[in-house]
Amino acid sequence: MSGRPRQNGPAQAKALQFKLVLLGESAVGKSSLVLRFVKGQFHEYQETTIGAAFLTQTVTVDGVTVKFEIWDTAGQERYHSLAPMYYRGAQAAIIVYDITNRDTFERAKSWVKELDRQARKDIVIALAGNKFDLSNKRMVEVEEGSAYAQEHNLIFMETSAKTGDNVSNVFVEIAKMLPKVEPKPNNNGQTVRIDDNQEAQNGGGPGCCSKN
Amino acid sequence: MTDNNDTEELEELPDVTKRFYEEYDVELFYADKGTSGTFAVLERGECAYIEWTPFDSYDVNNHMSFDEWGVIAHDSTKEPSVGMPPLRVPISTIDSIKQEIGARGRACIIISTSSQRLPVIYFPKLDSVYRLVQCLKRFLCFIRERDTLVVDHSRAGLHKVMKELELDGTATSNQVYKKIAVDFQDVYDTTLSGLSKVTNFLRGSVVGKPVSRPGAQTSKTAVTNPTPPEHLCHRPAEGDFELYDLRKPLDRAAPVARDEMFTQALWETHFDSEGRVCRVKELQDRIFGGGCHPDLRQDVWPFLLNVYPWNSTLEERAAIMEQKKKEYEVLKNQWKSISPAQMKRFQLYRDREALVEKDVLRTDRVLEFYRGENNPHIADLYEMLMTYCQYNFDLGYVQGMSDLLSPLYLLFKDKLMAFWAFVGYMDMVEAHFFLDQQKIQGKLADLSSLVYYCDSELYNHLEKEDSSNFFFCFRWLLINFKREFRGDDILELWEVIWTCPYNTDYTLFIATAILLQERTPIIQKKMCFADILRYINDLSQHIDLREVLGNTESLFHNIRSQPDIPFNIRTNILRIAETPLSSLGSQYNPNRDIAEKTPEPETADHLITSRDLDESRDPASLLVENVSNMSLDPPQ
Numbered sequence A: 001m002s003g004r005p006r007q008n009g010p011a012q013a014k015a016l017q018f019k020l021v022l023l024g025e026s027a028v029g030k031s032s033l034v035l036r037f038v039k040g041q042f043h044e045y046q047e048t049t050i051g052a053a054f055l056t057q058t059v060t061v062d063g064v065t066v067k068f069e070i071w072d073t074a075g076q077e078r079y080h081s082l083a084p085m086y087y088r089g090a091q092a093a094i095i096v097y098d099i100t101n102r103d104t105f106e107r108a109k110s111w112v113k114e115l116d117r118q119a120r121k122d123i124v125i126a127l128a129g130n131k132f133d134l135s136n137k138r139m140v141e142v143e144e145g146s147a148y149a150q151e152h153n154l155i156f157m158e159t160s161a162k163t164g165d166n167v168s169n170v171f172v173e174i175a176k177m178l179p180k181v182e183p184k185p186n187n188n189g190q191t192v193r194i195d196d197n198q199e200a201q202n203g204g205g206p207g208c209c210s211k212n
Numbered sequence B: 001m002t003d004n005n006d007t008e009e010l011e012e013l014p015d016v017t018k019r020f021y022e023e024y025d026v027e028l029f030y031a032d033k034g035t036s037g038t039f040a041v042l043e044r045g046e047c048a049y050i051e052w053t054p055f056d057s058y059d060v061n062n063h064m065s066f067d068e069w070g071v072i073a074h075d076s077t078k079e080p081s082v083g084m085p086p087l088r089v090p091i092s093t094i095d096s097i098k099q100e101i102g103a104r105g106r107a108c109i110i111i112s113t114s115s116q117r118l119p120v121i122y123f124p125k126l127d128s129v130y131r132l133v134q135c136l137k138r139f140l141c142f143i144r145e146r147d148t149l150v151v152d153h154s155r156a157g158l159h160k161v162m163k164e165l166e167l168d169g170t171a172t173s174n175q176v177y178k179k180i181a182v183d184f185q186d187v188y189d190t191t192l193s194g195l196s197k198v199t200n201f202l203r204g205s206v207v208g209k210p211v212s213r214p215g216a217q218t219s220k221t222a223v224t225n226p227t228p229p230e231h232l233c234h235r236p237a238e239g240d241f242e243l244y245d246l247r248k249p250l251d252r253a254a255p256v257a258r259d260e261m262f263t264q265a266l267w268e269t270h271f272d273s274e275g276r277v278c279r280v281k282e283l284q285d286r287i288f289g290g291g292c293h294p295d296l297r298q299d300v301w302p303f304l305l306n307v308y309p310w311n312s313t314l315e316e317r318a319a320i321m322e323q324k325k326k327e328y329e330v331l332k333n334q335w336k337s338i339s340p341a342q343m344k345r346f347q348l349y350r351d352r353e354a355l356v357e358k359d360v361l362r363t364d365r366v367l368e369f370y371r372g373e374n375n376p377h378i379a380d381l382y383e384m385l386m387t388y389c390q391y392n393f394d395l396g397y398v399q400g401m402s403d404l405l406s407p408l409y410l411l412f413k414d415k416l417m418a419f420w421a422f423v424g425y426m427d428m429v430e431a432h433f434f435l436d437q438q439k440i441q442g443k444l445a446d447l448s449s450l451v452y453y454c455d456s457e458l459y460n461h462l463e464k465e466d467s468s469n470f471f472f473c474f475r476w477l478l479i480n481f482k483r484e485f486r487g488d489d490i491l492e493l494w495e496v497i498w499t500c501p502y503n504t505d506y507t508l509f510i511a512t513a514i515l516l517q518e519r520t521p522i523i524q525k526k527m528c529f530a531d532i533l534r535y536i537n538d539l540s541q542h543i544d545l546r547e548v549l550g551n552t553e554s555l556f557h558n559i560r561s562q563p564d565i566p567f568n569i570r571t572n573i574l575r576i577a578e579t580p581l582s583s584l585g586s587q588y589n590p591n592r593d594i595a596e597k598t599p600e601p602e603t604a605d606h607l608i609t610s611r612d613l614d615e616s617r618d619p620a621s622l623l624v625e626n627v628s629n630m631s632l633d634p635p636q
Ligand SMILES: Nc1nc2c(ncn2[C@@H]2O[C@H](COP(=O)(O)OP(=O)(O)O)[C@@H](O)[C@H]2O)c(=O)[nH]1
Pocket: A024, A025, A026, A027, A028, A029, A030, A031, A032, A033, A043, A044, A045, A046, A047, A048, A049, A075, A130, A131, A132, A133, A134, A159, A160, A161, A162, A163, B361, B362
């Protein structure tokens, strides 16, 4: 649960791990996006998420393997008070709205604001306009979503958990934005760990190699 | 450490010469009020103390006189506007330390000295308490009696032993001495068993007399000859070492076998000539023990869920249903008659409606009854939930509620009955869905106390992994395990919860029983919070209900029969009438306020259950009646 990154040995070629949280109004498709990304499946009648769920999936970006530790949360406002527990310490977030439902877009904006205030300063946020397959019932224009994202420095994509469109792309784009391991050794002859920046920022952790 | 004026008395003492332990955010609880401060174990000259200093000693609104505490530093010339004064107790006066998990699952201790009991002291983590105990072992020799570490004043602690050792300079080889010194210096890093081994070694070798504790069956294994610690390390961690663990896990008892199902034939014997249900207690006990026959549920559940009173006649029930039918129509028409124009100005309604609509579409759609597009039963769920929003407007619809309604509708296949049964069910659990989440938080804290009591190794693991908030059980408790079992199993589980004859929240024991069943993989695979959450979520539909219910009942009886049930479990979970803790001999009663609020019956140690009280489930009457002789004390 804690946001502290796993301590991979510095020289190990193990996958880099990132904590990612999905946020957004109920029924926008958070669980469906995860299910598509992790298992390649889609359930028309995906049941509501009670409490939270945790899954993992790896992607390879530019030859670097990144493991996402994905936290899927319950969407209803009523359970809002539990959310900080899950986004605390997250290195990435996907804020999801449903393009056929304006209210969910407004709710997504309030999530962005909340993360700006409460989450890690270096958190990478993606805004996902989901249910792209229903664009004939669209209530939020692409331009609107992308303008808001640009303004707030977010990755933006319209996705469909149903068809799979853009789903893994969101994760890949996030992976690209996250601080990455240099494939070449640094001046210490060691591989710099992906979260070194963060640890240095936090006053240095056990895996910190900033004092050379 | 202190810079306020009411500590003049402290300044007369020698300065701190050594600091062994320090913990911030330690709260002292007195008269329902907690004050935060710093807790330390330190040495001033020749004498070692435990000291607690409040962060802010001036609290004008909450003056308390602590004159009667005696040992507490207190400036009597001060105006009575001083808050909690600092606390200082010479370690040599400590008689016992009792450990508990208090409110909201926090670790706390109650220290008794030769003259009194100190206020309850809350620590930020269980680990803080462990470290404290480790530290105090330098000065004191403890004998563990259940949750309480009792000081054996006839024997010296490690510190004293070390001093003797230093003076002697003989007794042991240099190598061993160094090893001990290292452990001694790094007490914070020393593991529990590591230090206790050293202590044992020292006690055996230096004090040179056999370790004997009254009542301990392990004294025969005491170390009487010097043995190098290396050898000790290879010995199984048992015998003497055990005395340093704060708790042993509760022994597992054999699961209670499930009874026969409650059948139609039996059910028919429970009616009088006018159709009243009689011998309700017996009936409930049977259902609790073996569940209802599936065909019988439609008939029995309206009683279990308070649609009908047990003592209603057949005729009365017809009238009740007639009445409920009308009421349902009224409530339904309230939301059905909202015009589109009105709706535009009615955000709350729109939000609720949208949520209900989305959720019924994804509730139990894998079941035949709800499967397929345009399934009319989905629309029925929608109607019932919308109607419930009118019935309980303050609560409205909260996610999870559709999970509670769906099995009821599947059972009754009748909207009217399903709706009112749902109302009865919601009356029991509505607090689960309140905005403040207090109910669920409280249940999670109670669960935490139970797991701590039953299996401290599991608890310690969870705490180490930042998981002792038990949030991975949130879903279990929110909707009474609905997602964890399917088919008849969830119905049987709910019946058991509704007919539980003990005056307790049985879901806590069910949850504990499941966790104990899963404790080995959780500990051995060193699961972190994320792993545990996934593991627990994945248990869904893979839990053997019979096994769980058997284990739950045996667990319940096992806990209830323990002589040392912690205060919190006794009072809040088992709801046993409580007398002030008196076994440790004290003037200070941390439970004074509680005792004043609740009239205390003479039957302090008697468990109150409705089983003892012939159909009475009113807690007030339970308190005044003289109840069973189910004593919690072990047979003398
Ligand atoms: N058409 C369509 N439906 C979707 C899509 N993603 C999710 N859904 C449906 O929307 C509903 C809610 O999805 P869910 O993943 O449970 O949302 P969550 O509450 O945000 O986790 C389900 O019925 C899904 O089948 C999508 O991309 N297209």
